[in-house]
Amino acid sequence: MMNIVLLEPEIPANTGNIGRTCCATGSRLHLIEPMGFQINDKMLKRAGLDYWNELDVTVYDCYEDFLQKNPDAAGNMYMATTKAHQTYTDVTYPPNAYIMFGKESAGIPEEILVDNEENAIRIPMNHKIRSLNLSNSVAIVLYESLRQNNFMGAERNGQLHRLHWHSEQ
Secondary structure, eight states: OOEEEEESOOOHHHHHHHHHHHHHHTOEEEEESSOSSOTTOHHHHHHHGGGGGGOOEEEESSHHHHHHHOGGGTTSEEEEOTTOSEETTSSOOOTTOEEEEOBTTTBSOHHHHTTOGGGEEEOOOOTTOOOOOHHHHHHHHHHHHHHHTTTTTSOOOOOOSSSOOGGGO
16 A cells, blocks of 8 residues: 655645545555644545545654654655655655655755655656646656556456447447
8 A cells, every 4th residue: 555645734625635546546645744724624625525534544743753653664755856866757666655745835844855865756847847736746656656566456447337348348
């Protein structure tokens, strides 16, 4: 199971969208306080739709609390940042990876990044753009980690609702 870690998220709609993506992929969501909203915020729930109750989510008091309660994250955590030297496709994700994203306004603090250079990853983008939307960034990196792990836990085949594919007849 993949683990998405949001360090001090600020925008409830982003976190709600990320929660929905975690539900769709069978991933666990870790939220590290302080957050810019309450966990019962209606914008959070609206973005997550009715999937929020199905979400595997844990809230932590601070970064140190998260590390203490998740000892398997040590050496198994990738940090998404615009400051990294390698891209998110350059690394090999284990099936239980932790992928951390920082708050929308500032990202992951450099005090954390400097000790994790080998696991810092970035999404390539035009130099004129400061960053991508947080929920989009999570989806991009999470789906790459799942692709590398053969989309574990996800249904690979869809079905038409009213008709049948020609190949099924």
